[in-house]
Amino acid sequence: MIRPSPRLDELERRYQREAFQGLSFEQALERFSSLWAEARQLNPDAGKHWLEDLEPDLAVARAVNGLPPAA
Numbered sequence: 001m002i003r004p005s006p007r008l009d010e011l012e013r014r015y016q017r018e019a020f021q022g023l024s025f026e027q028a029l030e031r032f033s034s035l036w037a038e039a040r041q042l043n044p045d046a047g048k049h050w051l052e053d054l055e056p057d058l059a060v061a062r063a064v065n066g067l068p069p070a071a
Contacts, residue, residue: 002008023031039046045065 004012008033020028059069
């Protein structure tokens with residue numbers, strides 16, 4: 001596995017900006033849909049339990065906002 005350095009991160013960000021800056025909304029949506037379909041083929045359960053995945057984030061948000069844990 002490659003451990004990203006700040007230099008590699010910058011290279012990848014610059015590449016993304018330059019390679020995809022001319023995409024229309026429809027093209028970007030089509031690209032996202034294709035990537036999502038690929039992810040679902042690799043892991044058919046991806047996204048099925050999204051509410052359970054949010055629970056830790058919601059717990060932190062409740063704590064930060066001073067709400068009770070089960071609000």
